[in-house]
Amino acid sequence: MSNSDLAEDAEKPTALVVGGSGALGSAICERLADDGYRLFITYRSSRTAVESLREKLGETAEVHLGQMDLCDEASIQRCMAEANGTFSRLSTLIYASGVNIDQPFIFDTQAEQWDQVIKVESLGFIHLVSAALPALRASGRASIVSIGTFATHLYMSGDALSAVPKAAVEMMTRAVAKEEGRYGIRANCVAPGIINAGLGSKMQTEIHDPAVWETQRKRVPLRRFGEASEIAEAVAFLASDRASYITGQTLIVDGGLHV
Incomplete structure (x- = not known):
């Protein structure tokens, strides 16, 4: 690689995407690749899925893979060290x-x-x-985007296992925005509604009667459920300099269901 190629790579934004093996995480990676990001994608156990994603994105994006177990602090620190060793600076942390x-x-x-x-x-x-903040501070200008849930804004019975933990994610995101803004770090949350991917697809096909979901769909002002690509658009926007004066916010992407 020539010096000019190295210089060009150094100018490209970088993103650590935690949870890139899932349906939503994969869509986010694809969208960030379209924006020219160099990607470090983590997985817990589904290496085959991220290998396929790397192969898909390989022609247009630089993609690195790392194993991370969020239940193991040592694993988090180890993967962060790998990402820091791969990139000279970390532009964005995505929690998906x-x-x-x-x-x-x-x-x-x-x-x-x-x-x-x-x-x-x-x-x-x-x-x-906590593990990522030193690298994000060192960047001078960085962003964090977490994935929450619309259920923290419109609670529906049976959603406690999803909404309660994600409420902590949303609050932590706001706390980081408040405390780390002085270091050039922005932090925002995207709260998806019901989408035709991942857990949303599983719930539609395995948990409830289709008639229940048709009723639910009619409650959405846009009369449809979302797609992973639409959530990814919101994430890419908040991660980028297009949202340079936006921090501490939760962008609810649910077709108006919470209204």
Whole structure:
């Protein structure tokens, strides 16, 4: 690689995408690749999925892979060190990880279910941000975008396992925006509604009767559920300099369901 190529790469934005193996995470990676990002994509166990994604994006984007277990602080630190060693500066941290959950009522939710989802989503995000802040500060101008849920703004019965941990993610994002803005770090949250991907697809096909979902669809002012690509558009916007004066916000992308 020539010096000019190295200089050109150094000017490109970089993103660490945590949870890039899922349907939404993959869509976010594809959208960031379209914007010219160099990507470091993490996975917990689905290396095959991210290998396929790297192959898909390889012709247009520089893609690196790393294993990260959000329940293991040592794993988070190790993966952060790999990302820092790969990029001279980290422009963006994207948190798109999640747990495949059912939708029990609170009365029927077991303690181990709470423990799992809070450990991965709430504590995992907190430890991730703590590990990433030194690199983000060193960048001089950086952004964090977390994935929350519309259910923290319009609670529907059965959503506690999703909404409660994501409320912590949303609050942590706001806290980072308040405390780290002086270091040039912006932090925002995207709160998707029901989408035709990932957990949204699973719930539609496995958990409830189709008639229930048709009723739910009619509650959405736009009369449809969202697509992963539409959530990815919101993430890409908030990550970029196009949102350079936006921080501490939650962008709800739910077709108006919460209105």
